[in-house]
Amino acid sequence: MSGLMVDAARCVGCKRCERACAFGGIVVEGRLARPTDACTLCGGCVEACPVDAISIERDEAGEGPGRDLSAYRDIWVIAQVDAEGALLPVVFELVGKALELAEARGCQVVAVLGEAGRAPRQAERLAATGVAEVIHAVDERLAHADAEVFTQWICALAEERRPEAMLFGATAFGRELAPRVAVRLQTGLTADCTALDIDPKTGALLQTRPAFGGNLMATIECPAHRPQMATVRPGVFAAPECVTAGAGAGADLAAGIITQALLAPEVAPRVIVLDIEPVIGGSIAQAERLVVVGRGIGSKKNLPLMERLAELLHAELGCTRPLVEAGWLDYAHQVGQTGAAVAPKLLVSIGVSGAIQHLAGIGGAETVVAINEDAAAPIFGVADYAVVGDAVEVVTELIAQLEARN
């Protein structure tokens, strides 16, 4: 059976494993480390051990289904369109990353687009991004985000064509679709990757994601199963200009081929959409400039001031979770682990203390300016520029200067 092994001859009882473990899964008793019931076999202690006394034994009999990994090739990007039928920006971000990985690996990028054809020429747009091929289906059954319909289509394609890796946007839909595909293909899936790398020789995808709200990063591999699957939050990778240029320029480049692939006739949607209240306002995940406010702005009556600042900066307004919970702003504005991951060029953080869960959502920001009264606030640990002062006073001055400028 699989388990955590401690080499008693090597263990010196230094307790570094005990301190490194997030679960209380290993204790040192009588100068010897011993795993407890709480051990999740995460491997944190293996890394922490200075004398290489700890290892994880894997049950080889259960290791993988004995798939021939060399039969799998290419990197697939699973595309998604919005309610109007246009490709989501995250698709181009994924294509950009996939092209980079494919170059290292010496393989091709294939985009997979299932849509109901609400907007014209989306497959052509995708084909112009530098991908070798777009697998395309237009079908009314793909109109609504019924993940099961997409799952059946994508799995049928994947079983036939055997991609080595598949990338999904970690949108609400992608986060539902990817697990369904993974369970059907019985393969591994890593959610919300913030970095992706590939081993050029083995094709192993090195998937890095935050654990414990960003306190720790974990790099995850899927060694014996294919396809390797990962989701990536919108805004985490920047879409390279060559990718977006192609997508906007109307397919003048050496475009990838477009292959039509039909959806099996027996596939039937089960999720019936009765009504929809569209999201109002811009998306904070895509904003170039973002003003993010937290409890430190004092009271709700200061909110219009913050909205005015955002307006003058041509920025979107985001906030921390407590403000959503207090009902000051709605969920669409929430930035952080349970809200949106954002990647603006400039993020002005106002009255935000910087809880770990919040910081997990702002890692993609290029420049962070933080305004906070408390010089010890954790937000300053991730900020590039700090203003220690009263939020309202600074914002009022900013507004005055910006208004004078116009």
Next chain:
Amino acid sequence: MHIVVCVKAVPSSTEVKMDPVTHTIVRDGRESVVNPFDAAALEVALAIKDERAAAGEGCRVSVLSMGIPATEALLRDGIARGASDALLLSDRAFAGADTLATSYALSCGIRELGSASMGDAAASGASEQRTASSGSAAPGTPEDGTAMPGSSVSGTSEHGESAPGPSLPDLILCGKMAVDGDTAQIGPELAGLFDMPCVTDVRELVAIERGRVTVRHATDAGIELVEVPLPAVLTVAKDIAQPRMPSIAGVRAAAGVPVAVLSAACVQADPARSGLAGSPTQVVRSFVPERSDTCEVLEGSVPQQAARIIALAEEAGL
């Protein structure tokens, strides 16, 4: 109607802190709590059960978890809040499970809950609870004595999907995600394993009637009102419901209800699909992320500070 609520024990959130000097995780006590999203899912299930009870109909709510033996206390707490029965899958063979192996283990547990023996235990547990709570402050409230093991069988046969062997629940409820893992994969994976429709990030349960459930849920396009046939999997947002506290009568009753603690072999879990062996993904490295320690403090008067910020905004394309 039979509802299974999947819950996960997570470290109470303040517990996960990094020591800024040693870069190790600080654990003040090792208290575990039910993942708050799952606690909200249980509340949704209990509200359905109350509603059914008021209408004189049966509803069995089972709480299911995979975890260390100590998780039993959290499941018993679920019974104290009003769940009919609980099953804990606890075995070293489950350790090291990624989401694929976890959803597989839970699917074995869900089948086990639908087996005749678990159903009977639930029925007797329910009647015990009724006895124990009959002296409570609401003597006129109909209790769940009508929750018979056969109710879920008739529930599924309504839409012609009753299969031989254990019956599947009408509804599987999960939290949208766990606060520690944040993968949000278990619900959709369970739906995939049972070939059930799935609705994620449910904000409001509108109705359950005629073998269909209607909910409002958050999507990329906005809040959608959707309808799916039962049996189905729903994953809920944390603010969908405020979890109730256990009643004194509930706590007393829960003390008498056995929480089934079963091993991998007991639920016929395939060892090759369980725990570390059944997990395609492996953590190969974990490390402390680099933080920007190049923070420049903007000195000077407020107008000077503001001018610097505006200059930065201009650099960012303003």
